[in-house]
Amino acid sequence: MFIDISNLKKSYTSGVVITEVLKGIEMKIDKGEIGVILGPSGSGKSTLMNIIGGIDRGDSGRVIVDGIEVNNLNDDKLTDYRREHIGVVFQFYNLVPNLTVGENIEVVSNISKSPLKNTDDVxxxxxxxxxxxxxxxxxxxxxxxxxxxxxxxxxNPKLLLCDEPTGALDYQTSRSILRLLELVNKKFGTTILMITHNAAIAAMANRVFKLRSGQIVEDVVNQGIVPAERIEW
Structure with a gap:
């Protein structure tokens, strides 16, 4: 099992108010699969992804990614984990504005432990x-x-996390990005986990998780995967 999460809980405190964001998450994804997390705003999707990506920590429970127990890592090891294992695609791109396309890619390649050698190929x-x-x-x-x-x-990440990768794009461009994600998954064997509001995207995933109010209310193994090229909404 590549991602193995059990009884993950996370709360935030503001003054005397405690807000439970994740309430005992259970999730499993095999290596090389595409997973999609569906849910409305405020359901805990981003918090869950941030914990898997080593950006945030759970309060309790286990988060294991490729044999690494993420919740037990100290700050230095967590930085290594993010650098060596995790790639992130943000909804609003987060490119460095004063660097060229090539330089935006090379700056990440230069600080990575085992990057793909030819940025032109990428x-x-x-x-x-x-x-x-x-x-x-x-x-x-x-x-x-x-x-x-x-x-x-x-x-060359083992896990690619995509936070609403098509949320700011039109329909045709969105399908193009989904086709590229599908290509990355097949070409590099990269495990991909996407969060999205768009239920149609779930058709291209191996596993679909529906999150509501901090709990997974559906966990579906997709038996009839649809190629990204054929997804419509």
Missing amino acids: LAAVEMQDKKHRFPRELSGGEQQRVSLARAIVK
Whole structure:
């Protein structure tokens, strides 16, 4: 089991008010699978992803990713975990504005332990090789998301976390990004976990988790996976 989460709980305290965000999450994903977490705003999706990605910590429970018990790591080990194992694709890209496309990718490659060696190949994989010397402001939203994806996969991560990767994009561009994620999964064997409001995207996933009020209310193994090219909404 690549991701193995058991009885994960997380609360936040503001003054005397305690808010339970995650209430005993159970989740399992095999290596090389695509998982999708569906749920409305405030259901705990981002908190769960942040804990899996080593950005936040759970209060209790176990979070094991590729044999690493994430909740037990000290701060230094947690930094190593994020650098060596995790790639992240953000909804709003988070590119460095004064670096070119190529430089945005190379700066991540240079601090990674075992990056993919040829950044040009990574750019080619996301069909952005002809934009290598452009700056983010010169790109469309879809092009910036492609660069964000290239920046994440150049690390050669074992786990790619995607936070609403199509949320700010139009329909055609969204399908293009989903096709690229599918390609990354197949070409590099990367395990992918996406959070989204869009239930249609679940059709391309091996496993689908529905999160509501901090609890997983459905955990479905998808028996009829639909290629990203055929997803419609």
